[in-house]
Structures are given as structure tokens and as C-alpha cells.
Amino acid sequence: MHIAVIGTGYVGLVVGAGLAETGNDVVCADIDDGKIERLNDGEIPIYEPGLEPMVRRNLGAGRLRFTTDVGAAVRQSSVIFIAVGTPPGEDGSADLQHVLAVADTIGANMDGEKVVITKSTVPVGTAAKVRAAIEARTDHEVHDCSNPEFLKEGAAVEDFMKPDRVVVGIDSDYAREVLEELFAPFVRTGNPVIFMDIASAEITKYAANAMLATRISFMNMVSRLCEAVGADVDMVRYGIGTDERIGPAFLFAGVGYGGSCFPKDVQALIRTMHEHDLDAGILEAVEAVNAAQKRLLLDRVVERYGEDLGGRTFAVWGLSFKPETDDMREATSRVVIQGLVERGATVRAHDPQAMDEAARVLPREGVELVENNYEALEGADALLIMTEWQPYRRPNFERIVATLKEPVIFDGRNLFRPGKMREMGFEYVSVGRPLRLT
Numbered sequence: 001m002h003i004a005v006i007g008t009g010y011v012g013l014v015v016g017a018g019l020a021e022t023g024n025d026v027v028c029a030d031i032d033d034g035k036i037e038r039l040n041d042g043e044i045p046i047y048e049p050g051l052e053p054m055v056r057r058n059l060g061a062g063r064l065r066f067t068t069d070v071g072a073a074v075r076q077s078s079v080i081f082i083a084v085g086t087p088p089g090e091d092g093s094a095d096l097q098h099v100l101a102v103a104d105t106i107g108a109n110m111d112g113e114k115v116v117i118t119k120s121t122v123p124v125g126t127a128a129k130v131r132a133a134i135e136a137r138t139d140h141e142v143h144d145c146s147n148p149e150f151l152k153e154g155a156a157v158e159d160f161m162k163p164d165r166v167v168v169g170i171d172s173d174y175a176r177e178v179l180e181e182l183f184a185p186f187v188r189t190g191n192p193v194i195f196m197d198i199a200s201a202e203i204t205k206y207a208a209n210a211m212l213a214t215r216i217s218f219m220n221m222v223s224r225l226c227e228a229v230g231a232d233v234d235m236v237r238y239g240i241g242t243d244e245r246i247g248p249a250f251l252f253a254g255v256g257y258g259g260s261c262f263p264k265d266v267q268a269l270i271r272t273m274h275e276h277d278l279d280a281g282i283l284e285a286v287e288a289v290n291a292a293q294k295r296l297l298l299d300r301v302v303e304r305y306g307e308d309l310g311g312r313t314f315a316v317w318g319l320s321f322k323p324e325t326d327d328m329r330e331a332t333s334r335v336v337i338q339g340l341v342e343r344g345a346t347v348r349a350h351d352p353q354a355m356d357e358a359a360r361v362l363p364r365e366g367v368e369l370v371e372n373n374y375e376a377l378e379g380a381d382a383l384l385i386m387t388e389w390q391p392y393r394r395p396n397f398e399r400i401v402a403t404l405k406e407p408v409i410f411d412g413r414n415l416f417r418p419g420k421m422r423e424m425g426f427e428y429v430s431v432g433r434p435l436r437l438t
């Protein structure tokens with residue numbers, strides 16, 4: 001099939017490369033000239049495991065192309081994916097300007113019957129707006145579909161190539177046939193392609209992210225009770241996660257959720273509920289718990305050292321919002337580092353992949369980015385762990401003790417066993433576990 005993917009970000013690039021991998025002829029279009037130039041040189045603008053070889057392979061085979069000419073990409077294709085960003089607007093609702101701008105360009109370049117699939121996460125009712133924008137520009141038949149994407153950054157290639165399920169909202173038999181054929185290579189082991197009406201597909205994406213965010217906030221709430229009474233949230237997690245009605249995923253207490261999806265999607269769903277005069281109490285609570293949790297390590301530092309952190313230095317390990325990505329959108333590290341710097345502290349920070357992004361988004365004053373995680377410890381009063389990257393899980397503790405001014409660790413990801421840390425002489429603060437072990 002001849003396919004255009006419009007918007008070549010985290011999602012568009014994975015989708016484009018994945019569809020080319022199964023033999024399709026794919027053109028990825030984006031209005032960001034710099035990004036397209038780099039991609040045409042075989043350079044991948046983001047860190048995502050397995051993506052680079054897949055892009056290079058398909059570029060080399062001539063099945064994958066990159067362009068800034070969105071109109072030409074539309075004209076060359078019979079199937080078009082819209083994968084542009086839907087960032088939060090000022091009121092929290094999803095900003096649809098990019099999606100609708102693409103719909104307008106599609107309409108202006110329709111030269112035959114085409115299937116147009118919205119992959120961006122969009123509020124219920126958006127597919128109808130996309131169709132209206134296209135039909136305002138053309139008499140050619142458009143088959144409008146919703147195909148929300150469930151990939152996780154850090155495992156995006158694996159998730160796209162072997163999805164648990166594919167959700168597709170359609171309102172024509174033709175679209176169903178085309179998409180059944182397109183997705184067949186990805187579900188050979190029997191995982192379902194679930195066809196439904198378009199509104200249900202649009203809601204499914206928000207409901208999935210809101211449910212996952214709810215689990216995280218729920219456990220973070222429970223972690224506060226565990227701290228208050230000296231219980232261990234990891235044992236509670238194990239205790240409930242083994243109940244098959246609950247399951248073990250997304251139950252880790254920590255420093256809250258970040259990233260480009262959960263925060264904005266929870267907000268957008270609240271907004272949609274309100275637009276329909278419906279109560280969004282659960283989601284509002286999920287957001288409030290998360291906002292408090294993102295400040296947790298900052299609050300712990302202030303409890304320990306006081307409001308004035310002038311003259312103090314803190315090492316931070318992990319800047320991306322989760323491991324195996326360089327994405328720092330809504331990352332908790334940003335909240336904590338901003339709070340430390342505002343109180344006069346110096347921060348020495350390390351991340352295995354997000355250093356370029358960190359240089360772009362972190363405050364310049366008061367933050368030093370260092371190439372090696374042990375170098376971050378030099379002259380530091382304490383270490384804060386923000387992201388559970390693998391290399392941080394089994395560090396050289398003797399070296400940490402020898403390098404920090406005092407052996408103090410604030411662990412936002414519960415990487416270590418509190419008893420062991422105490423034995424090694426650390427003052428060790430983690431999440432939802434006994435704060436002071438005797």
C-alpha cells in the first residue's frame with residue numbers, strides 16, 4: 001500500500017518505519033525542516049530502542065521516505081495517518097490546531113478516494129471535525145477512521161510491531177477491509193484488531209491512559225499511608241498485584257507520572273467530561289495526587305536541610321520521565337530540579353540518554369550536566385534518584401559513600417532495600433517504605 005504518515009515525532013516515526021517494515025511504501029511528512037533533513041541523512045532525532053536500525057533498513061530499501069511536502073505525500077498515498085501532536089491548550093483541552101491544519105492540507109490535495117486515519121490522541125468528536133475539514137475542500141470520497149496508538153516510549157517499536165490489540169474506529173466497510181489488511185502482519189499470533197464505532201475508539205484511548213494514571217496515583221496515595229504507619233508499599237503492591245482481578249502492572253509507587261501522554265490526556269478527559277456537564281471527580285483526584293507526588297523528593301529535601309538550600313549541592317540521577325527514552329516532557333526531574341535551584345542549591349545531573357534534551361529544558365543557572373553518574377556525586381550533599389535506568393540499579397555503593405559529602409540518598413524509585421542501605425551506613429529515604437529504620 002502507498003501510505004503517508006503526517007507528523008514524524010515519537011509516534012509518526014515509529015508508525016512509518018513499522019509500516020515500511022511490513023513491505024508498504026511509506027512517506028513520512030513533517031513541517032519541521034531540520035527534523036526531515038536529519039532523517040534523510042539517516043539520523044534519528046529521538047532515542048528509542050530498535051528504531052534506528054529499522055529506519056535505516058527501510059530507508060536503504062527505498063520503502064521509507066521523508067519529506068516536508070505534506071501535500072505531495074497526500075497525493076502519492078491512498079492511506080493517510082495523521083500523527084501530529086495534540087498538546088494541552090490553556091484550559092487543559094487537547095489543542096486540535098495541528099490535526100485540523102493537516103486535515104485541511106489533505107482536503108486540498110485529495111485526488112481520489114482515500115482512507116484518513118487519525119492516530120493522534122484526540123477527544124471524542126474529532127474524527128467528525130477532520131472529515132468536515134477535508135470535505136470542505138474536496139468532492140472525492142474520504143473514509144475517516146480513528147486508530148489510537150497505545151505504544152509506550154522506551155518500548156515503542158516492540159509495542160507497535162506486536163501490539164496487545166489494535167483499536168480501530170470506522171464507519172465504512174471499505175475502511176475496514178483496508179485496515180484489516182494493513183494490520184494483519186502485526187497480529188499474526190492472534191491478538192485482536194478490534195473494530196468499533198469511531199466515538200468509542202476515540203474514548204478508548206483516553207480511558208486506557210486515565211486508567212493507568214489512576215493506578216499510579218492510587219498506589220502513590222497508598223504509599224503515603226504506608227509511610228505514616230511504617231508499612232511497606234512494595235509488600236502491599238505484591239499483596240494486591242497477585243490478585244488476578246487487579247494484576248501487577250502499573251502499581252509501583254514513585255515520584256508520579258510524567259511524559260507527553262498521561263498528564264495531558266487526563267486533563268483533556270476532565271475537560272471533555274465537563275463539556276458534557278459530567279463529574280470528573282476520580283480524574284481530578286488522580287491529578288491532584290500526582291501533582292503532590294511530583295514534589296515529594298523536593299519536600300523531603302526541604303524537611304532535611306531547610307527551605308534555604310544556598311551553598312548546598314545535590315546530585316540527580318535520571319532526568320527523562322521514564323527509562324529508555326530521552327523524553328523530558330512533564331518529567332518529575334524538572335519540578336524537583338527547579339525547586340532545588342529556586343532555593344539556592346546547585347544541581348549536578350546525569351542521564352544516560354537525555355543530556356541534550358536536559359540542556360534544552362533545564363534552567364541554565366545552578367544546573368551542571370555531567371557525563372558520568374559518579375561525577376555528579378562530587379561535592380554533593382546527597383543523591384536524588386529520579387528515573388529507574390538500569391545502570392542505576394546496582395551502583396558501586398562504596399564509590400557513592402566515598403564521593404558524597406555525607407551518605408544520603410533520596411530514592412524516588414525504590415531501587416534499593418532499606419535494610420541493606422542502613423547496613424551500609426546510608427541515610428536512605430524512599431517512597432512508601434519505613435522512613436527511618438532502627
Ligand SMILES: NC(=O)c1ccc[n+]([C@@H]2O[C@H](COP(=O)([O-])OP(=O)(O)OC[C@H]3O[C@@H](n4cnc5c(N)ncnc54)[C@H](O)[C@@H]3O)[C@@H](O)[C@H]2O)c1
Nearest residue numbers: 007008009010011030031032084085086098120121149153
Ligand atoms: N509519545 C507517545 O508515547 C504517544 C503514545 C500514543 C499516542 N500519542 C499521541 O500521538 C500524537 C503525536 O505524539 P508525539 O509524541 O509523536 O508528538 P511529537 O511532538 O513528538 O511529534 C509531532 C510531530 O508533528 C509535527 N507537526 C505538527 N504540525 C504539523 C503539520 N501541520 N504537518 C506536518 N507535521 C506537523 C511536528 O513537527 C512534530 O514532529 C499525540 O496526539 C500524542 O498524544 C503519543
